Structure formats: C-alpha cells, structure tokens
Amino acid sequence: MENIVKKIETFLSYSDEKLEELHIENQKLKEESQSIAKKRKE
Secondary structure: OHHHHHHHHHHHHHHHHHHHHHHHHHHHHHHHHHHHHHHHHO
C-alpha cells in the first residue's frame, strides 16, 4: 500500500512540473501571437 502512495505522489509531482512547463510554453506562444498581431496592424 505504501508503494502505491509513493507512486501516486511521484506521478503528481511530475504532473505539476509538466503543467508548469506547459504554462510557460503557452505564455511564450501567446506573446508571439500578440506580437504578430501587432505587426499586422501596423
């Protein structure tokens, strides 16, 4: 039983790390698309 708990905790920590990575990547893509949109307006 303890082993299952450890595996779940490990999985959740990986999930948090992955979510953070995806959040950063998403932020970069938003900034890029906003910058492209501004250039098109000019």
